[in-house]
Amino acid sequence: MRILIICIDRDNDLGEKAGVVSPVIGRAANLDAAIKLACADPEDSDINTIFGGINVYDKLTAEKNDVEIVSIAGDKKVGMPADKRITEQFDRILEQLKPDRAILVSDGAEDESVMPIIQSRIKVDSVRRIIVKQHENLESTYYIIKEAFNDPKISRTFFMPIGLASVIYAISLYFNRPEVAIMSILGAIGVYMLFRATGLEDSFTDFKTSMMSSLQTGKITFVMYLAAIILSLIGTVQGGVELWNYYNQEIMAGYLILLMAYINTSIWWYVLSGMLISSGKIMDMRLANENIGKQWAHPFFILAGGILFWSGSTYILVISEAMNRYPLIGNGYQFIVSTVAVAVIIGTVGAWLSIRTPGGSILKN
Structure with a gap:
């Protein structure tokens, strides 16, 4: 029974910084790729991911298991381009190595977001997250904040009122009327909340969609x-x-x-x-x-x-x-x-x- 250790580099730091073409298959090739990435950027967390995968590889090999290690890189744009590239590489690896089970090694939530892609193709026995102890949860927190900013629903719900309040307060300070800032902020946020609660936002979205569709057609x-x-x-x-x-x-x-x-x-x-x-x-x-x-x-x-x-x-x-x-x-x-x-x-x-x-x-x- 062959076990495949998968190291994920979703934003392709291996290719962008170290010039390493993925997928990287085998312990020696992965060790060489990690050293090249460490020389190019000693602070990159993907270095620890690969070394963590090698550590798991060595332990399983010592237990007389049939193990192979591979590093897969996505795309610097992340999102769909990265997932598509990871999917293509992973399918080729499965066809070439024919593993039975897999262990996923990552450095945080962003790389682990490809888990559904891997689980849909092979059984995953374990997920090993490699994080530098001095910065535990740092990348996960960063990823959550970044995803929140990129998610339209979350950004409209939470960040838009904050931005609206900041703009109103700045305008009131510019015109030397800070006393009206609180009243204006409460009024604007209140109107926005009513706009969301009454479903007018969905109507506005439907109107915009219909308008663009009528233009295109x-x-x-x-x-x-x-x-x-x-x-x-x-x-x-x-x-x-x-x-x-x-x-x-x-x-x-x-x-x-x-x-x-x-x-x-x-x-x-x-x-x-x-x-x-x-x-x-x-x-x-x-x-x-x-x-x-x-x-x-x-x-x-x-x-x-x-x-x-x-x-x-x-x-x-x-x-x-x-x-x-x-x-x-x-x-x-x-x-x-x-x-x-x-x-x-x-x-x-x-x-x-x-x-x-x-x-x-x-x-x-």
Whole structure:
């Protein structure tokens, strides 16, 4: 039964620093490779990995075991290029040496990340981690921190709030207003947490993915997306200006009134943005001869929702005396009832169209 001792150098220090081509097979060849790497960089931890593998080799050989040692190097870019190169070399080694079991020798968590590759091809009896005693867990800690920075989910969850707080604090110091730093930081992080907790981040990611897909495939939706972004920005700015105007008025402008002022001013920009995106999707599906189905209802539902938000915010602003009068109709009850009725009719028409034309048959006829 042949035992294969595998020394892993995932970032290819053997090749980059010592000029050694992997795989390195045999005790003598590995000893020579370790000496070359030690001469090139005495502080490299992969030196200890190879010597550790040789130590295991000597012990097993003394026990009359059939043992072979091999060093496999990946790529300096690490990640997928390194794993692919390690896989290719390991497959050739298995075909050449035909071992039955393996012992993995590494210098930390980064090299051990290739464990699934090895275990999928041969049974691993043991994992030997070689770490300099004066620096125990140093490389593992470094690897964990590096992976955390590279992982988009972790970086967005933990590092983005820290970076946001640092930027806000730096700006407040620049303008000699450190007293507003805590309030601004808490507000910004609070908005970010709400953004994550309510799932808006996933919606934003889906929107970005759809936009890039429409650009790459040459769809009309891409132009509609751009127009929707511009209109949404205009609505946001206009709503913010109106909110600020209400805040500076001599009326009792509570948080609800400020929110209603923002909605009342900006809602139609958002409605127009949503209708543009929905219309663009319908046009693309129509040109591709796809089943439009319930997509017909989306523009109608967006318009109906906009009417409801606009009428509701208008009613609250008028009864709180933040707005002078109702548009269109002077009576408040008539205004709210009529607008709700119009919204319901529009929504019903959209639902009827989506049911009557599951494949766009009305347009075809």
